[in-house]
Amino acid sequence: MKKGTLIILSFLCATVLFAQRQPATDEEKYLDAMHRHITSAKLFGYVCQFSDTTLRGRLAGSEGMAQAVEIVKGYFAQWNLLPAGPDGGYIQEYPHPTVEIEEGSTMEILFPLQTGKSKETVWLHKSYPWADGWFAGNYSGNGDITAEVVYAGFGVSAPELGYDDYQGIDVKGKIVLIEGETPNRSRSADSIALWYKHTLHQTKLANAVAHGAAGMLYYWVPGPNALYQPDFIYCNITESVVEDLFLGTGKTYKETIRKIYETHKPASFHTGKKARIKMVSTYKPQATGKNILGIVKGSDPQLADEYVVISAHLDHLGMIPYHIAGANDNNASTAALLGVAEALSESAVKPKRSVLFLSLDGEEAGLTGSSWYIRHPLIPKEKIKAIVNLEQMGAGEALSAAYAAHSPHLESYLLEANNKYVHRRLYTQSSPYLTRPRTDGAVFAKAGYPVADLRSAGGGYYHHPLDNPDSINPEILQSATQWLYWLAILLADGEGL
Numbered sequence: 001m002k003k004g005t006l007i008i009l010s011f012l013c014a015t016v017l018f019a020q021r022q023p024a025t026d027e028e029k030y031l032d033a034m035h036r037h038i039t040s041a042k043l044f045g046y047v048c049q050f051s052d053t054t055l056r057g058r059l060a061g062s063e064g065m066a067q068a069v070e071i072v073k074g075y076f077a078q079w080n081l082l083p084a085g086p087d088g089g090y091i092q093e094y095p096h097p098t099v100e101i102e103e104g105s106t107m108e109i110l111f112p113l114q115t116g117k118s119k120e121t122v123w124l125h126k127s128y129p130w131a132d133g134w135f136a137g138n139y140s141g142n143g144d145i146t147a148e149v150v151y152a153g154f155g156v157s158a159p160e161l162g163y164d165d166y167q168g169i170d171v172k173g174k175i176v177l178i179e180g181e182t183p184n185r186s187r188s189a190d191s192i193a194l195w196y197k198h199t200l201h202q203t204k205l206a207n208a209v210a211h212g213a214a215g216m217l218y219y220w221v222p223g224p225n226a227l228y229q230p231d232f233i234y235c236n237i238t239e240s241v242v243e244d245l246f247l248g249t250g251k252t253y254k255e256t257i258r259k260i261y262e263t264h265k266p267a268s269f270h271t272g273k274k275a276r277i278k279m280v281s282t283y284k285p286q287a288t289g290k291n292i293l294g295i296v297k298g299s300d301p302q303l304a305d306e307y308v309v310i311s312a313h314l315d316h317l318g319m320i321p322y323h324i325a326g327a328n329d330n331n332a333s334t335a336a337l338l339g340v341a342e343a344l345s346e347s348a349v350k351p352k353r354s355v356l357f358l359s360l361d362g363e364e365a366g367l368t369g370s371s372w373y374i375r376h377p378l379i380p381k382e383k384i385k386a387i388v389n390l391e392q393m394g395a396g397e398a399l400s401a402a403y404a405a406h407s408p409h410l411e412s413y414l415l416e417a418n419n420k421y422v423h424r425r426l427y428t429q430s431s432p433y434l435t436r437p438r439t440d441g442a443v444f445a446k447a448g449y450p451v452a453d454l455r456s457a458g459g460g461y462y463h464h465p466l467d468n469p470d471s472i473n474p475e476i477l478q479s480a481t482q483w484l485y486w487l488a489i490l491l492a493d494g495e496g497l
């Protein structure tokens with residue numbers, strides 16, 4: 001045999017041997033499962049599946065959300081996750097009245113024009129494109145109103161703090177123009193606590209109703225975290241509409257709001273314009289929310305009744321009145337949760353502790369799923385060693401994590417998981433979670449659980465139709481999911497937790 005042939009033959013044998021070699025170490029077994037199940041193509045497929053218009057934006061309590069829940073449940077069953085719901089099933093159901101918005105909902109602004117010798121006022125109607133001017137108010141009452149628009153700053157009445165946007169203005173039967181947050185920009189814990197309740201959308205809405213307003217133009221991103229009042233009609237608007245409402249008043253929006261911040265004095269006034277808000281909505285008081293819980297059982301007999309929880313909200317905004325997919329918020333995170341659930345359930349080796357996969361409902365509607373869970377826990381709190389909550393895991397180029405200030409030990413796990421096989425730029429920070437909770441992670445942190453909130457960083461859209469699959473970066477989604485996978489393994493095996 002020629003020397004050259006021999007070399008080729010031995011090379012072929014080595015190749016065959018290499019190809020047949022089974023994963024030997026635990027690490028190789030985990031890697032094998034990761035490469036088979038956590039791929040950008042598969043994860044992006046989940047994002048598209050949950051972003052489909054047939055799920056109608058997955059509003060908590062809606063039919064579209066019920067369908068999305070069935071899909072997640074189906075995957076959990078397919079991968080033999082152990083059901084961890086209340087009656088041996090996967091679902092923790094809870095009351096969740098909701099409002100569904102339908103097409104036919106519109107908003108327009110009416111500008112006065114004096115004409116002819118008699119200076120008679122005629123009203124010019126200006127309509128705006130959906131999403132670039134307005135969104136339906138998620139929890140609006142059903143109705144069609146036309147009324148004067150009164151600017152009322154933040155819509156805050158805080159006598160205990162010496163501040164009232166409604167002082168000196170009459171809004172009875174009128175439409176108030178207000179925005180989110182409060183005039184307080186201090187980040188000190190004390191002042192955040194003092195202003196806390198006035199930052200809530202529910203407080204602002206109730207305050208507008210208490211002052212007799214018939215409706216509201218809310219300069220804030222849309223969302224169902226609101227209060228349903230059958231006779232109160234409202235919608236969300238964007239800055240271009242706010243600027244139009246200031247036209248001809250001798251003021252500008254930017255200067256007005258700057259002065260309020262600077263002086264802490266309200267600057268409310270009648271804009272001289274009218275708005276027509278028509279919302280076609282149906283209240284569904286009997287609707288329910290649904291958390292989904294499935295477990296990959298731990299391998300250590302002593303530690304298997306301890307848990308690492310991976311949570312992500314499945315719900316989004318529903319139809320307002322058109323579809324917003326919520327591809328990054330939060331289908332990318334659902335994809336990551338599913339990717340890790342499948343990889344861990346198919347892995348030839350399992351970590352010591354159990355991993356609970358918790359797909360949450362109602363985050364957008366005021367964090368109702370996580371709030372319900374902490375009031376109705378299904379696993380003793382002390383058995384939960386870490387909660388890793390996922391928010392918007394699929395856009396940008398980097399990764400970030402905020403861990404609760406009371407669980408600083410999580411940081412080393414976050415870093416180590418990224419250093420395993422991911423190696424993305426990773427920003428970590430301790431979060432005191434002082435503001436109103438904006439993530440399910442914050443709800444768990446406030447309840448005393450050890451929590452880290454994970455997300456991808458550096459891109460994406462928020463509560464806007466552009467948050468669709470086109471804005472997803474499948475490569476960062478794959479990295480984020482692999483990061484999560486190693487994090488779950490490291491935490492489930494971690495000592496001293």
Ligand SMILES: [Zn+2]
Pocket residue numbers: 313329330363391392
């Ligand atoms: Zn979200």
